Amino acid sequence: MPTPTLLRVFLRRHAPRLRTRLSQNHQRRANSDAPNPKRAEDPIPVPNTVSTIPLWQRLGPLTRAVEGYARGQRKRPLTTQFISSLVIYFCADLSAQHMSGKDYNPERTMRSLIIGAISSIPSYKWFIFLSQNFNYTSRLLSLGTKVVVNQVCFTPIFNSYFFGMQAFLAGDNFDQIIDRIRRTVPVSIVNSCKLWPAVTAFSFSFIPMEYRSVFSGVIAVGWQTYLSFLNRQAEAVEEAKQVDERNRPAQPIAARERPAKMEAEA
Numbered sequence: 508m509p510t511p512t513l514l515r516v517f518l519r520r521h522a523p524r525l526r527t528r529l530s531q532n533h534q535r536r537a538n539s540d541a542p543n544p545k546r547a548e549d550p551i552p553v554p555n556t557v558s559t560i561p562l563w564q565r566l567g568p569l570t571r572a573v574e575g576y577a578r579g580q581r582k583r584p585l586t587t588q589f590i591s592s593l594v595i596y597f598c599a600d601l602s603a604q605h606m607s608g609k610d611y612n613p614e615r616t617m618r619s620l621i622i623g624a625i626s627s628i629p630s631y632k633w634f635i636f637l638s639q640n641f642n643y644t645s646r647l648l649s650l651g652t653k654v655v656v657n658q659v660c661f662t663p664i665f666n667s668y669f670f671g672m673q674a675f676l677a678g679d680n681f682d683q684i685i686d687r688i689r690r691t692v693p694v695s696i697v698n699s700c701k702l703w704p705a706v707t708a709f710s711f712s713f714i715p716m717e718y719r720s721v722f723s724g725v726i727a728v729g730w731q732t733y734l735s736f737l738n739r740q741a742e743a744v745e746e747a748k749q750v751d752e753r754n755r756p757a758q759p760i761a762a763r764e765r766p767a768k769m770e771a772e773a
Contacts, residue, residue: 599731
C-alpha cells in the first residue's frame with residue numbers, strides 16, 4: 508500500500524481523538540490565562556443583625572452558677588426546687604433574727620425550714636400553672652391577668668399558711684392561730700402589692716423559664732425576711748399580752764391586802 512494511502516487511513520481513524528485533545532488543551536490554556544475570580548467576602552454585620560448576649564450570660568462565675576442551677580432545674584426540677592426553698596428560708600430567717608437584735612433561736616430556724624419544705628413543691632407547681640395558662644393574643648393582657656391572678660389567689664393563701672404554720676409550730680392554740688393570721692395577713696398582702704406585681708411582670712416578660720426560679724428566689728430571700736420579721740413582731744405582741752394576763756389576777760389580791768395592812772398599822 509502506498510504511503511499517502513496509509514497516511515489517509517491513519518488520519519481517518521485518529522482524527523476525532525486528535526480533535527478532542529486539541530480542544531481540551533485550548534480550553535486549559537484559556538482557563539490559565541483568565542484572571543482568578545475574587546473570593547466573595549462576608550458581609551460586615553450591622554448593629555441590627557448582631558446577636559446580643561443576655562446579661563446573665565456575661566457575669567463570669569455567677570453565670571456558670573446560674574447555668575448549673577438551670578441544668579439541675581431541667582433534669583430534677585422538684586429536687587432542685589426543694590433544696591432552693593430550704594436555702595431561701597434559712598437565709599431569710601437568719602436575716603430576720605439578726606434584724607431583731609436578739610440572740611439566735613434555732614427553733615425559729617427549724618420552723619422556717621419546715622414551712623419552706625412543705626410549700627416548695629406546691630409553689631413551684633403554681634408558677635408552672637401560671638406560665639402555661641392565661642396566654643392570650645395580647646401580651647399585655649396575658650401579663651396583667653397573670654399578675655392579678657397571682658395576687659388574688661396565691662398571695663392570701665400562702666401568707667395565711669405561713670403565719671398560721673408559724674403559730675401552730677410554736678405551740679399556739681386555734682384561737683391564737685386565728686388571731687395571728689388576722690393581725691399579720693392583711694398587712695402582708697398590702698405590702699406584697701408594692702413588690703410582687705412588678706417582680707412577676709418582669710419575670711414573665713424578660714426572664715427565661717429555667718431562670719425564673721433563681722430570679723424569684725433572690726427576691727424571695729428579702730420577702731421572707733420581711734415575713735419572718737413581721738411574724739416576730741406578732742410574737743412579741745402575743746408575749747406581752749400573755750405577761751399582762753399573768754399579772755392581772757395579782758392586782759386584785761394586792762388591792763385586797765393593802766386595806767388589811769393599813770388596818771393592822773392603825
